[in-house]
Amino acid sequence: MTLDQVNTFCRKLPVTAHGVQWGGADVWKVGPWDGGKVFVIARADAISFKVSDIGWEVLREAKGCRPAPYLASRGMQWIQADLTGGLKAAELCGYLEASHALVAAGLSQKKRKELGLT
Numbered sequence: 001m002t003l004d005q006v007n008t009f010c011r012k013l014p015v016t017a018h019g020v021q022w023g024g025a026d027v028w029k030v031g032p033w034d035g036g037k038v039f040v041i042a043r044a045d046a047i048s049f050k051v052s053d054i055g056w057e058v059l060r061e062a063k064g065c066r067p068a069p070y071l072a073s074r075g076m077q078w079i080q081a082d083l084t085g086g087l088k089a090a091e092l093c094g095y096l097e098a099s100h101a102l103v104a105a106g107l108s109q110k111k112r113k114e115l116g117l118t
Contacts, residue, residue, distance in 0.1 A: 014100075048081075049068075063086050
């Protein structure tokens with residue numbers, strides 16, 4: 001997938017906000033930009049996203065993937081995938097949807113209801 005394809009896909013997920021930060025990375029959050037929670041950090045060559053326990057076990061040593069720098073070193077289950085190889089588009093889209101769902105599930109019940117994610 002290209003960065004444009006990643007951004008197009010993330011834009012279609014419910015209640016998302018997009019911004020550019022951290023040295024020009026495309027950052028996607030669940031909820032509003034101010035106060036939302038990050039579920040994807042993408043650059044032209046790589047993308048980082050939150051994964052489940054099973055996703056962590058499967059992807060941390062998969063071809064084109066590795067624990068996400070900075071995030072994984074702090075105990076978070078985030079994977080960085082090479083956008084030029086490794087995961088196929090359909091697989092990556094599935095992981096991005098799962099990342100969105102994991103982050104949304106981590107919001108308070110009140111916040112999920114407020115955002116229409118119940």
